[in-house]
Amino acid sequence: MNDPLHVFFHPRGVAVLGASANPTKLSYGVIHNLVTHGYLGPIYPVNPKGGEILGLKVYPSLTDVPDPVDLAVIVLPAGQVAAALEECGRRGIRHAVLIASGFGELGAEGKEHEEQLRQIARQYGIRFIGPNCVGVLDTYTPIDTTFSRTMPGQGPIGLVSHSGAVCGGTMDWANVVGVGFSRIVSLGNQADIDMADALDSLSADPHTRVVAAYIEGLPDGRRFVEAARRLTARKPLVVLKAGRTPSGTRAVASHTGALAGADQAFLAACRRAGAIPVDSLEELVDAAIALAYRRPPAGPRMVILTNAGGPAAVGADHLDRHGLRLADLSPQTQARLREVCPPGTMTGNPVDMLGGPQADHYTAALRVLLDAPEVDGVLALFVPQAITPVYDVAVAVGRATETSEKPVVCCISGGGGIRAAARALHAHSVPHYLTPERAAFGLGALWKYARIRERPVPDPEPVEGMDRGRIAALLEGKSGVLSPQEGAEIAAACGLTVPPSGVAVSADEAAALAEGMGYPVVLKRVAPGLTHKSDAGGVVVGLKSADAVREAFARMVRAEERALVQKMAPAGVEVVVGAYRDPQFGPLVMFGLGGVYVEVLRDVAFRMAPLPRAEAREMIAETAAGRLLAGVRGQAARDIEAVVDALCRVGWLMEEFPQISEIDLNPLIVGERGAWAVDVRVVIR
Ligand code: ADP
Ligand code: MG
Secondary structure, eight states: OOOTTHHHHSOSOEEEETOOSOTTSHHHHHHHHHHHTTOOSOEEEEOTTOOEETTEEOBSSGGGOOSOOOEEEEOSOHHHHHHHHHHHHHHTOOEEEEOOOOSGGGOHHHHHHHHHHHHHHHHHTOEEEOSSOOOEEETTTTEEOSOOSOOOOEEEEEEEESOHHHHHHHHHHHHHHTOOEEEEEEOTTOSSSOHHHHHHHHHHOTTOSEEEEEESOOSOHHHHHHHHHHHHTTSOEEEEESOOSOOOOSOOOSHHHHHOOHHHHHHHHHHHHTOEEESSHHHHHHHHHHHHHSOOOSSSEEEEEESOHHHHHHHHHHHHHTTOEEOOOOHHHHHHHHHHSOTTOBOSSSEEOOSOOOHHHHHHHHHHHHHOTTOSEEEEEEOOOSSSOHHHHHHHHHHHHTTOSSOEEEEEOOSGGGHHHHHHHHHTTOOEESSHHHHHHHHHHHHHHHHHHHSOOOOOOOOSOOOHHHHHHHHTTOOEEOOHHHHHHHHHHTTOOOOOEEEESSHHHHHHHHHHHOSSEEEEEEOTTOOSGGGGTOEEEEEOSHHHHHHHHHHHOOTTOEEEEEEOOOSOEEEEEEEEEETTTEEEEEEEEOSTTHHHHOOEEEEESSOOHHHHHHHHHHSHHHHHHHOOTTOOOOOHHHHHHHHHHHHHHHHHOTTEEEEEEEEEEEOSSOEEEOOEEEEEO
16 A cells, blocks of 8 residues: 655655744754754755754755755744745645644634645645644654654554644653654644545554554544554554544434434444544553554453452453453463462462562463463563562563563553663563553453454445335435335335335224225324324324224324324334434444333444444344344344344435435334334434
8 A cells, every 4th residue: 555645754855944043943843853863864944044053054945945855844833834835836845744733723714724725735736734733753764853852762653643742742651661653643633634644654654563543533534434444454543532422513303313422423433444442542552552562362361470469350350341351271281380480379360479479480480371272361460579670570571471472461560660660561562551450451452453353344235125216206305304104115115124004184094094904003193293102192003993993093183183004013122223424424323222211221332334234233232132132031032134134224225315314213123034114213404
């Protein structure tokens, strides 16, 4: 794959526009970092005042700068950026980093200003990063166009972030603990180059083994998912997204709409993308170092090797949270452990060497454990005490595990006294954590990745028997919430199973319809604005004769109203299948337990639409409704494949008919063979 940001990391010359000799200015910081962080190409500070900065000649204008120059870092106030970008275009520079803030983040006027930058860029064929960013760096080229305080060492992690502060903070921390980075990309307002471009770039970069992404806004969530899918086919991706709380601005006219939120959409996007979502900056880094340093485990069986009981117990609890468990150590493995561990060692799991193990004990015990076929990974835990040098333990753990394919993470707790130990572990590619729960989280991230790699999400399969022409005709000229009969017709055209139904304006008409379709039937009141029919006593089920139908009609339906006569579906489990449109990620499909309590129980799963059958099966399995369908307490299993089919059809309907904003099948009645959509609500934008 081509790296769309190649020139940003490998320019044959860099011009810095707005260069200042004043060490308190950002532009001085940029030049300082270009010079001192190892960039070998020519650096051209540009400032009408001329002079010299850090021994470099300052050019009065861009036209005076000699070739080659591929990249411009523009460190001018917002008001001067457009003119500077235009100058770059005229000078033949096709790549720019725009540091200044004061654009889209300020609102409408700033957004217009950004649009102006885009126009200039289009005119000259320029690609630019920013505005409102701290720049980019590559530790292998090396090149550092940022004004950050420090440059991280070389390493396997690629970081891309909408926030410049997250980049700066992470770099500072990384330097202290000895974690290295391959590339750092600060996107800022991503007026041109966006998250998807950055992911493609990091995907192509051979030095990047894992990508950590901090995301604020995604104007085009689908584009992000496509790029993330390309990336995760090659390497792991960990994502932290800010702003995951429900937006509350979306019009909600269905069950699905009420249950959906920005968070559901983001998590569904991560699933489709094969990305690992995390909840905090700490988790972003914790997961990234585990994924960068170690291979994923072949299975979930972990061992905790420790010199203290309490932290081991906490670690064990947390392994469980991530779907991992303690391995059952065989008698042979336990016998070998007894040979090499201090006397009194408890050789069950956790393997507790008690208070006094030396570094050698860790080496020997780790070798035994990593050799054991019943072990898929190890959490080595050491609580510093007086008699064992903590640095030696770190080196011992590092050496013993360097050549093993199995993942090993290490928790050494403490403050300043363990810094050197932490650096030694990272240098040996053993992720270090300060607490057992974070170490367990690291292993958990590896396990998640193991399963993502094992089963990548396939592309959605096409469905047969969808009458697109008929659906289009049914939707023609409609808006708002469609009537139950219209909903049923759309569902039928979509290939879903819908019981026969018709609309009656009188008791006699209702009886005639019922005679035509056969008993038993259901009578439902139809009135504009009536969304929950049964709440208002508007649904009578199990009508077995024409007289019963007439009687129910007379009792329930008021003058000027109508009634839907519908054939009863066979008995079954009631589930809900729905879909809505997320403003960032597009259509999402929902599955859950049906009926009137769906909003209370929140037993629901979401996926991006359209979805492959595998994802449909997965979302069913995730919910309590899915377990009911599988059959509980002697009940027969229901037709889960019919639900899979309904989910896929609804997904395609949303994908192909963007005028549909929400749809609810509540309930879909799932029998032993087949599933019936008896109440279909469709909302047209
Ligand atoms: P609403 O959701 O507006 O109250 P529904 O059409 O969903 O109205 O009907 C309410 C309940 O009546 C359903 O959850 C289901 O239990 C039952 N029901 C409705 N239509 C049928 C049908 N055709 N066959 C069997 N049961 C039905
Ligand atoms: Mg209903």
